[in-house]
Amino acid sequence: MYTIFYKEAKLIILGSSILSCGGGLSYKDQMSCLDSLYIKRGIKVIQLNELASLPSDLVYVTASELGPADKPPINKAKIPEMIKLFSKRTGKKIGGILPVEVGQEAIAFDAALQSGLPIINSDLAGLRAVPKASLNGLKMQNVPFTRSPLVVLTATGKVSYIDKNTTLEEDEKQLRQIAEDTKDVIFIVGGLITSKMILKYLNHSSLTITSQIGKSIDSGENFTKKVPLHLVYSTNGKIKKIMKINEVGFSEKQVYIETSFKEDNLCTLTIKNEYMKIVGNNIKFQFPQLITLFSNEKKRGLSASDLEEGMLVEINIFDPLPFWSNYYSNNNLYE
Secondary structure, three states: OEEEOHHHHHHHHHHHHHHOOOOOOOHHHHHHHHHOOOOOOOEEEEOHHHHHHOOOOEEEEEEEEEOOOOOOOOOOOOHHHHHHHHHHHHOOEEEEEEOOOOOOHHHHHHHHHHHOOOEEOOOOOOOOOOOOOOOOHHHHOOOOOOOOOEEEEOOOOOEEEEOOOOOHHHHHHHHHHHHHHHOOOEEEEEEEEOHHHHHHHOOOOHHHHHHHHHHHHHOOOOHHHHOOOOEEEEEEEEEEEEEEEEOOOOOEEEEEEEEOOHHHOEEEEEEEOEEEEEEOOOOEEEOOOEEEEEEOOOOEEOOHHHOOOOOEEEEEEEOOOHHHHHHHHHOOOOO
16 A cells, blocks of 8 residues: 555646546535645555455445535535445445545545545546446446445435445436435445456556646646547637536536637537537537646636636547447437
């Protein structure tokens, strides 16, 4: 294991502002959460090459928030109670926390510090954020998996246990309903993930990669060279207009961006918590491609809640990890 202290945690959050594709938590919310944590003793991280040597009966859980991307994080003082309830109801011993996606690292740090558990140097989504709880790297590789059984914490402090559902879609529906009923973010601990699943299907060191991207941004270098994904398109633009569509459950917007290339001068960016699609006269990129917006003024990636009319942005599009190609044959959600 190695230990993360504040300086590296900050770089990880800076790097994740790129790969979170407008979703996850905003950079400001991640930093607010990080600054509220007591990390003098550091956060323990399990490297992927260490997993095989740990007891095989351990399971790993995700700890994440779900709800509108522009809502602030909720108080998580009940994390130890949630972990204890999960272990009691499932009869499983938890070995650590697997970040659910890039863009929720501060949530995982918080859960690790309050529970005393280490974090896995990987993530469930596959080196990115995802707009739905039912989308993840295991599903894209046809691995039987649900986010349940799980324990849910609402903003009012209510803790409840949810038994294992049959599908991820059932998980999604149940969790979205709770978020909509409370009109706020909910916090979730759950999933029964083994070390073998992580090593075979989620073998990407997300914390290391986002730390390297963060260091590159911090030093003023071309951060795209630190992203281990194919860069397929890059341009600059100015946000001309933002139209809000929905604020409940999903944060939905249409953003019109005037780009520097005449042939696709005006692009439309569709947001459903995450940057889902960008379309111009001669371009069309969409999820699961990674659509990222960067501000040279702020020197960081931009979340959906950061966007303002008149803002100058750098747009970079990356292809996802190879297993995300399965999405095209299995889904047609955002056409």
